[in-house]
Each structure stands twice: as structure tokens, then as C-alpha cells.
Amino acid sequence: MKYYISDLHLFHEAAIKFDNRPFQNLEEMHETIMKNWNSKVTNGDTVYILGDISLRGKNEDLIAFVARLKGKKILVKGNHDDVSDYRYKQLFDEICDYKEIHDSFEGKxxxxxxxxxxxxxxxxxxxxxxxxYGHTHSNKEDAYYQRCLHRLDENGSHHTKGFENIRAISVECMKDYMNYEPRTLKELLNNF
Structure with missing residues (x-):
């Protein structure tokens, strides 16, 4: 099974307030993320983390936390990801800036x-x-981005003329449909 998530911001105290996350402190947020992740993901699954797993990667507690997350982890780096610590790097099966993949469910x-x-x-x-994708955090910024894509889809441009169904989905963990757990493509598409 393949799963997707972004912007966990582990060990990033300000993310709780910035994103209006429903947690009193980091311990509560970390406990929820760990429980949600490990109750769903098996070690045979692949989780694509689309950036900002934490504020920085040089942290003993972060290394220990990520090591306990089940599954094969692929990190598509975000602006807050520091993978200069070799021990931290070893927790990921792959680290990249951008990735093209295939996924399927129900025969499609x-x-x-x-x-x-x-x-x-x-x-x-x-x-x-x-x-x-991830990164936007702000509902205002993400809403603007989605409106722009919708306009392209409606009106077409020299690149998209005649195309339909331009789809971009944020997989930020704090979104209502993500609820701080990795989601399958089927789960994501059921929300859109």
C-alpha cells in the first residue's frame, strides 16, 4: 500500500499555534501522529512524506521518533528538511526534491x-x-492556488486548452481530511 502525508513539523512547537493544531503541546501532537501512523501503516507499506517532516534533522529525539514510524519512508524534501546528519538520512529509503510515480486502486x-x-x-x-503537494499551511494561500487551477481548468491556456480535470491535492497533515495520518490515494480522491 502507498500512503501520502506532508508538513508533520515534528519538534516544531510554533507549528501547533501557527496551524491551529488541536494539541496542547508537542508530546500530545507526537503521540497522535505516532499512534495514527503506526495503527495504519505496516512495514510492507511505502509512505511518501512530501516535505517538512520536522524543523531540522540534527536532533537525537527526531531520529528516534522517525525510526519508530512504520513503513518504507520516501522523503520529498521541503524547505525545513535538513538531511545532513547521516544517521537521519539512513531512515529514508529515498530522498529527493520531486518525484513521479504511479499508484492504483480498484483496477485503475x-x-x-x-x-x-x-x-x-x-x-x-x-x-x-x-x-x-504540501507547504501552503494557510487556507487562504491554498484556496488561492486552487482557484487559479480551477480557472485554468475552466478557461484553458495555451498549455491546458482542451484539457480537463486539473487536480492538485494538498496532503498536509493538519487538513481535516488528513487528520494527522498518512492517506491512500483512494482516501484522498474520495475527498475531492
Whole structure:
């Protein structure tokens, strides 16, 4: 099974207030994330983390925490990800800035572009390829981005003329439909 999530911001106290996360402190947030993750993900699954797993990677507690998260972990780096510590790097099966993959469920195959940042043009855009992203945090910023994509979809441009179904989905852990747990593509598409 493949799962997707971003912007965990582990060990980042300010993220609780900044995102209006429903936690009193980091311990409560970490406990929820660990419980949600490990009750769903098995060691045979792959979890694509689309950036900002923490504020920085040089931290003994962070290394210990990520080591306890089940599954094969692929990190698509975000602006807060520091992977200079070799021990931390070893916790991921792959670390990259951008990734193109395939996922499927119920007999249908999907092309996906994975990036920490919302982008306005991606390979296969408007031709069925779905962008999964994070980074925006702000509902205002994300709403603006989604409106822009919707306008492209409605009106077309010289790149998207005649294309339909431009889809980009935020996988930020604090979104209502994410609820601080990795989600499958099927779960994500059921929300859109």
C-alpha cells in the first residue's frame, strides 16, 4: 500500500499555534501522529512524506521518533528538511526534491507528481496526472492556488486548452481530511 502525508513539523512547537493544531503541546501532537501512523501503516507499506517532516534533522529525539514510524519512508524534501546528519538520512529509503510515480486502486492506474511545493505546471497536467503537494499551511494561500487551477481548468491556456480535470491535492497533515495520518490515494480522491 502507498500512503501520502506532508508538513508533520515534528519538534516544531510554533507549528501547533501557527496551524491551529488541536494539541496542547508537542508530546500530545507526537503521540497522535505516532499512534495514527503506526495503527495504519505496516512495514510492507511505502509512505511518501512530501516535505517538512520536522524543523531540522540534527536532533537525537527526531531520529528516534522517525525510526519508530512504520513503513518504507520516501522523503520529498521541503524547505525545513535538513538531511545532513547521516544517521537521519539512513531512515529514508529515498530522498529527493520531486518525484513521479504511479499508484492504483480498484483496477485503475494513476500518474502522480509529488512535490513539497504547489506548482502551476507539471508533467501530465490536465491529462489525468495528479499533483500531490504540501507547504501552503494557510487556507487562504491554498484556496488561492486552487482557484487559479480551477480557472485554468475552466478557461484553458495555451498549455491546458482542451484539457480537463486539473487536480492538485494538498496532503498536509493538519487538513481535516488528513487528520494527522498518512492517506491512500483512494482516501484522498474520495475527498475531492
Amino acid at each position: 492506474s494513476y500518474n502522480l507528481v509529488l512535490c513539497h511545493y504547489p506548482i502551476f505546471s507539471w508533467k501530465g497536467m490536465g491529462k489525468g496526472t495528479i499533483l500531490l
